[in-house]
Amino acid sequence: MPEVIPEDSVGLVTPSSIDFQxxxxxxxxxxxxxxxxxxxxxxxxxxxxxNAVLICHALSSHHHAAGYHSMDDRKPGWWDTCIxxxxxxxxxxxxxxxxxxIGGCHGSTGPASINPATGQPYGKTFPDIVVKDWVRSQAxxxxxxxxxxxxxxxxxxxxxMQALQWSIDYPERVAHAAVIAxxxxxxxxxxxxxxxxxxxxxxxxxxxxxxxxxxxxxPERGLRLARMLGHITYLSDDSMHxxxxxxxxxxxxxxxxxxxxxxxSYLRYQGKKFVSEFDAxxxxxxxxxxxxxxxxxxxxxxxxxxxxxxxxxxxxxxFTSDWRxxxxxxxxxxxxxxxxxxxxVYGHVEANEGHDAFLMKIPYYMDIFSAYMNRVASEVEPx
Numbered sequence: 001m002p003e004v005i006p007e008d009s010v011g012l013v014t015p016s017s018i019d020f021q022x023x024x025x026x027x028x029x030x031x032x033x034x035x036x037x038x039x040x041x042x043x044x045x046x047x048x049x050x051n052a053v054l055i056c057h058a059l060s061s062h063h064h065a066a067g068y069h070s071m072d073d074r075k076p077g078w079w080d081t082c083i084x085x086x087x088x089x090x091x092x093x094x095x096x097x098x099x100x101x102i103g104g105c106h107g108s109t110g111p112a113s114i115n116p117a118t119g120q121p122y123g124k125t126f127p128d129i130v131v132k133d134w135v136r137s138q139a140x141x142x143x144x145x146x147x148x149x150x151x152x153x154x155x156x157x158x159x160x161m162q163a164l165q166w167s168i169d170y171p172e173r174v175a176h177a178a179v180i181a182x183x184x185x186x187x188x189x190x191x192x193x194x195x196x197x198x199x200x201x202x203x204x205x206x207x208x209x210x211x212x213x214x215x216x217x218x219p220e221r222g223l224r225l226a227r228m229l230g231h232i233t234y235l236s237d238d239s240m241h242x243x244x245x246x247x248x249x250x251x252x253x254x255x256x257x258x259x260x261x262x263x264x265s266y267l268r269y270q271g272k273k274f275v276s277e278f279d280a281x282x283x284x285x286x287x288x289x290x291x292x293x294x295x296x297x298x299x300x301x302x303x304x305x306x307x308x309x310x311x312x313x314x315x316x317x318x319f320t321s322d323w324r325x326x327x328x329x330x331x332x333x334x335x336x337x338x339x340x341x342x343x344x345v346y347g348h349v350e351a352n353e354g355h356d357a358f359l360m361k362i363p364y365y366m367d368i369f370s371a372y373m374n375r376v377a378s379e380v381e382p383x
Contacts, residue, residue: 135169152174
């Protein structure tokens with residue numbers, strides 16, 4: 001917990017929630033008649049309502065992107081490295097909004113929410129969600145907040161994919177899009193990792209076909225394994241070596257099934273921690289959403305055609321050790337934008353931290369990000 005709130009923090013924040021009376025039409029053909037979106041805001045909206053920045057979160061994140069909910073918090077929000085006074089997304093200059101995606105488990109309507117038609121948790125009956133649905137619901141949130149146009153839509157990983165979709169679906173409402181550590185669609189290998197993680201959850205006896213809420217149990221074993229597998233893919237070999245090497249827990253080999261290596265202890269800790277923070281049905285749902293992201297599919301698999309109507313300026317950043325969403329995938333986005341003569345800045349960052357690098361305070365990354373967001377801020381500030 002912080003003894004003193006840092007000067008470059010947004011400080012203590014309180015989440016807000018809006019109950020929408022719907023309907024929210026989904027791409028799968030289903031409709032959510034009543035739904036809630038939980039969100040946080042940082043910084044002041046200017047008189048012209050032109051300095052709003054939307055933060056789109058990744059797979060296992062949520063609306064709490066910066067600051068602290070209380071002085072008892074052990075850590076700040078998940079992107080506190082980048083959001084706050086004087087940081088890349090400077091809350092002295094921007095009004096920042098971050099919402100928990102529909103289907104989530106941190107306040108917005110999701111599988112653990114009560115289905116008004118049955119009086120029971122949705123569970124596995126929660127409708128399939130695609131990234132376009134998230135963007136549509138975020139646009140409705142923007143309407144409710146009287147924000148007509150975002151100065152920037154920003155996200156890393158799955159959040160970056162949302163930023164890309166925003167530029168396609170609502171070109172007139174996005175001035176800039178920052179697509180960080182993302183890809184235009186998943187590779188077969190990435191889909192395979194997600195399927196193994198889902199299978200770990202689905203095969204847990206406590207999953208009960210997604211209806212574990214009624215049984216007052218949690219599929220802990222499956223969710224732990226899913227998180228452990230995912231966490232391995234978020235790190236690079238170099239970062240794991242620097243953190244753990246081949247260090248033993250007790251300093252000497254043991255026999256049997258006990259943990260021997262520090263990396264084993266770390267992964268088990270991450271898995272156990274995740275169980276207390278996340279919902280298994282949400283994890284299954286959101287990995288499927290990730291798998292199905294492919295904006296080019298509606299344009300004869302032509303990403304250039306998909307991005308033709310985008311009017312935003314773009315920042316695309318990739319990290320050399322990110323083998324989950326490699327720089328080559330970011331360059332696909334850059335090429336498609338250049339095919340359309342779109343303005344794009346590409347940042348190629350040398351980093352050993354793997355996919356998680358986008359969450360970290362890497363100097364060159366911060367320099368690129370800050371310089372670009374400084375330009376965004378200058379466009380919406382009085383001359």
